[in-house]
Amino acid sequence: MADDTDGINGYDPSGFYCEIVGGGPDLPAPSKAVQKRIRQLQETDLMARSKAAEQELYNLGITFTVYTEKTAIDRILPFDVIPRVISAKEWDLLEAGIKQRVAVLNTFIHDIYHERRCIKDGIIPAHLVLGNKNYRESMIGLDPPGGVYVHICGTDLVRGSDGILRVLEDNARTPSGVSYVVENRHMMMRAFSDMAEDIGIRPVDDYGAKLHAALHDVAPEGVDDPQVVLLSPGVFNSAYFEHIFIAREMGVPLVEGRDLVIEEDKVYMRTTRGLAPVHVIYRRIDDDFLDPLAFREDSLLGVPGIMQAYAKGNVTLANAIGTGVADDKAIYAYMPRLIKYYFDEEAIIPNVETNICGEPEGLQYTLDNLKDLVVKPVGESGGYGIVIGPKASQDELDDIRAKLKDDPANFISQPMVSLSVCPTLIDGALEPRHVDLRPFCLTGKDSWVLPGGLTRVALKRGSIVVNSSQGGGSKDTWVLSE
Amino acid sequence: MLLLARYAESIFWMARYIERAENLARLIDVNASFARDDLTGGHNWDAIVRLNADEEQFSERYPRATPRAVVYFYTLDAENPTSIISSIASARENARALRPLISTEMWTHINMLHNRLKDMPAGPDHTLDVAKYCEIVKLGCQAHAGITEGTFYRDQGWYFYQIGKFLERADQVTRLLDVKYHALLPRVDDVGSPQDISQWNALLRSAAGYHAFRRVHPRTMTPRIVAEFMIRNNQFPRSVRCCIGELANLVTQLIVSFRLSRGEDVAVLIDGARHELEEFSIDDIIDFGMHEYLDRVQRDVASISSAMASAYFHNDDGK
Numbered sequence: 001m002a003d004d005t006d007g008i009n010g011y012d013p014s015g016f017y018c019e020i021v022g023g024g025p026d027l028p029a030p031s032k033a034v035q036k037r038i039r040q041l042q043e044t045d046l047m048a049r050s051k052a053a054e055q056e057l058y059n060l061g062i063t064f065t066v067y068t069e070k071t072a073i074d075r076i077l078p079f080d081v082i083p084r085v086i087s088a089k090e091w092d093l094l095e096a097g098i099k100q101r102v103a104v105l106n107t108f109i110h111d112i113y114h115e116r117r118c119i120k121d122g123i124i125p126a127h128l129v130l131g132n133k134n135y136r137e138s139m140i141g142l143d144p145p146g147g148v149y150v151h152i153c154g155t156d157l158v159r160g161s162d163g164i165l166r167v168l169e170d171n172a173r174t175p176s177g178v179s180y181v182v183e184n185r186h187m188m189m190r191a192f193s194d195m196a197e198d199i200g201i202r203p204v205d206d207y208g209a210k211l212h213a214a215l216h217d218v219a220p221e222g223v224d225d226p227q228v229v230l231l232s233p234g235v236f237n238s239a240y241f242e243h244i245f246i247a248r249e250m251g252v253p254l255v256e257g258r259d260l261v262i263e264e265d266k267v268y269m270r271t272t273r274g275l276a277p278v279h280v281i282y283r284r285i286d287d288d289f290l291d292p293l294a295f296r297e298d299s300l301l302g303v304p305g306i307m308q309a310y311a312k313g314n315v316t317l318a319n320a321i322g323t324g325v326a327d328d329k330a331i332y333a334y335m336p337r338l339i340k341y342y343f344d345e346e347a348i349i350p351n352v353e354t355n356i357c358g359e360p361e362g363l364q365y366t367l368d369n370l371k372d373l374v375v376k377p378v379g380e381s382g383g384y385g386i387v388i389g390p391k392a393s394q395d396e397l398d399d400i401r402a403k404l405k406d407d408p409a410n411f412i413s414q415p416m417v418s419l420s421v422c423p424t425l426i427d428g429a430l431e432p433r434h435v436d437l438r439p440f441c442l443t444g445k446d447s448w449v450l451p452g453g454l455t456r457v458a459l460k461r462g463s464i465v466v467n468s469s470q471g472g473g474s475k476d477t478w479v480l481s482e
Numbered sequence: 483m484l485l486l487a488r489y490a491e492s493i494f495w496m497a498r499y500i501e502r503a504e505n506l507a508r509l510i511d512v513n514a515s516f517a518r519d520d521l522t523g524g525h526n527w528d529a530i531v532r533l534n535a536d537e538e539q540f541s542e543r544y545p546r547a548t549p550r551a552v553v554y555f556y557t558l559d560a561e562n563p564t565s566i567i568s569s570i571a572s573a574r575e576n577a578r579a580l581r582p583l584i585s586t587e588m589w590t591h592i593n594m595l596h597n598r599l600k601d602m603p604a605g606p607d608h609t610l611d612v613a614k615y616c617e618i619v620k621l622g623c624q625a626h627a628g629i630t631e632g633t634f635y636r637d638q639g640w641y642f643y644q645i646g647k648f649l650e651r652a653d654q655v656t657r658l659l660d661v662k663y664h665a666l667l668p669r670v671d672d673v674g675s676p677q678d679i680s681q682w683n684a685l686l687r688s689a690a691g692y693h694a695f696r697r698v699h700p701r702t703m704t705p706r707i708v709a710e711f712m713i714r715n716n717q718f719p720r721s722v723r724c725c726i727g728e729l730a731n732l733v734t735q736l737i738v739s740f741r742l743s744r745g746e747d748v749a750v751l752i753d754g755a756r757h758e759l760e761e762f763s764i765d766d767i768i769d770f771g772m773h774e775y776l777d778r779v780q781r782d783v784a785s786i787s788s789a790m791a792s793a794y795f796h797n798d799d800g801k
Contacts, residue, residue, distance in 0.1 A: 235578055
């Protein structure tokens with residue numbers, strides 16, 4: 001029957017695993033119904049509808065802001081109309097895997113600021129933890145309300161040509177992008193409601209209520225009806241829209257540092273009636289800028305004295321201070337071992353295979369296979385210092401070889417992952433473009449994973465860089481109900 | 483429900499800037515029709531520059547108050563803080579800070595209005611379709627008012643919005659009347675001439691009060707009656723008295739329904755202003771001096787505005 005076939009007319013995933021049509025006979029597609037629907041929609045004017053959808057995003061102000069010297073330009077994250085689809089079965093696995101990952105992050109962070117069993121037992125080298133620039137001495141012995149450190153976690157996943165999703169990175173500080181997950185769905189339902197007709201998709205719009213509930217769970221002891229606020233650096237932050245979105249979805253005030261004041265180690269906000277107590281702060285300001293008395297004293301964004309209020313247990317900060325120690329590349333490599341160590345379990349979602357150059361065999365393997373590997377310095381973020389073996393010149397390879405020998409503990413290496421693709425509307429035709437996935441997990445008393453996540457897509461042909469600053473866009477992510 | 487002091491301040495100013503933009507659009511629209519009737523052109527536009535005491539700023543940038551220069555200065559000139567585009571941009575900046583609070587429709591509309599005006603071809607030498615531009619601004623501001631009425635949740639924020647709106651409206655009406663009253667006081671030989679009447683018509687029209695005025699005064703139109711209508715009529719929604727009356731009710735609501743007793747100082751000032759409006763007849767005002775009187779109302783408005791700030795926006799003492 002023609003309606004029950006795999007594939008989309010004129011679309012060729014070029015040998016990569018495709019999130020819509022699958023990866024060949026052994027790796028079936030998540031849904032034949034979605035493929036059929038896309039085939040039907042190819043008959044309509046997808047481009048015109050897609051442009052209308054993007055205009056709507058702009059009008060609604062669902063934008064990030066790019067500042068130049070003279071002007072502020074509001075840009076939308078380009079929105080691609082073809083959704084990314086995840087089967088119910090695969091989602092069950094991902095959900096369990098993400099919860100496991102978040103549980104181990106919380107256990108690990110508690111451990112390093114308390115007993116440090118993982119160091120004493122030789123699971124992880126002390127210098128990776130204690131010498132980490134995101135390690136915060138002020139957290140030693142401090143017990144955050146409810147015992148939770150990472151209330152909001154974003155886990156970056158990539159799928160290779162074997163069809164297996166792997167963790168690329170944990171984001172345990174202030175992961176962003178959830179507003180696009182919800183707004184993309186709204187956009188999709190307004191502009192392309194016919195695409196989703198008769199296809200059961202799990203809803204994403206109770207994220208705000210779930211986040212509020214999680215933060216309510218972890219209010220300071222003795223506070224029954226906590227005042228929750230979202231702390232933003234303000235309108236000049238490029239993620240300001242997301243801050244608005246989350247505050248609105250939770251129904252809580254979006255405050256800036258100047259709205260808060262500390263008196264007798266308690267936090268208050270300035271209202272029309274005077275000062276009013278604040279109990280839980282979802283802060284979208286990095287540790288460094290949060291309290292000029294405790295961290296960077298030149299910060300104008302923070303609240304002087306808030307760290308002291310936190311230490312006294314008078315306020316909950318989400319995420320906790322000092323979680324960044326757990327989400328960098330050096331610690332990432334140890335995550336499968338930490339899961340084994342704390343829980344005696346295997347990682348449900350594997351890491352991308354990672355060689356720890358601080359260990360002799362990892363270093364040797366890296367040096368022997370330099371041309372096929374991606375070498376990453378552990379202390380850097382944002383792609384700085386990464387050497388992609390297959391694309392590097394001989395000089396670059398020689399240079400990284402020398403650095404590896406000189407300071408092996410500063411590096412990890414990974415094989416090149418040939419990222420999966422998804423059909424993407426490019427100049428009116430569907431072409432394969434590489435995608436990743438960032439699901440969001442909330443933790444209060446329990447953990448909950450938003451069904452879906454942010455699918456970022458590299459819009460340039462052949463590119464694997466999905467960042468919005470470098471030509472990335474996003475897609476709606478459908479987790480099928482059955 | 484608590485309201486952040488910063489939000490209250492932004493709501494208040496968002497409402498003021500929108501009201502300001504609408505009033506300015508009305509004024510320029512009407513003045514443009516004026517200028518077409520009057521071959522000499524110039525003096526009406528000079529008067530507008532005096533409206534906001536902008537003479538200095540204007541003359542620094544433009545050699546002469548030509549119609550085109552004045553229109554550009556007050557419509558699309560983003561470097562003039564009192565232009566329509568600047569008011570709309572300020573309203574938008576406040577709305578942006580208020581996005582967690584105001585309705586999505588309010589934000590979307592104000593954002594689109596700003597984008598539309600911002601993207602218009604502009605420059606002192608560009609000929610603007612003034613009527614069309616003013617129409618866009620007026621309709622935009624009125625749509626904003628309608629969307630706000632229909633979607634903005636009626637907690638404290640709503641009251642701060644309304645207070646900002648009526649305070650600005652009272653201020654703008656006094657400025658409009660002040661400038662026009664003197665420019666239009668008839669020269670002896672003009673009294674009752676067609677041109678004289680048409681100018682008073684235009685003044686009323688720029689405040690959207692012409693038809694209402696005619697219903698109250700079908701046969702006469704003198705400066706005295708027009709001024710009385712615009713200051714003391716208690717049914718005309720842009721009269722000073724109407725605006726001050728609304729303010730009194732709104733502040734009472736804040737104090738009583740929302741238990742924001744810090745507004746007592748504001749209420750005292752508003753009551754004082756209202757009392758004067760009720761006690762002073764138009765003849766008292768003319769005897770006192772129209773300009774002096776309007777100036778006094780403007781100072782009252784400024785005092786009420788700063789009392790609002792110390793009662794609600796910057797009230798850091800105690801809990």
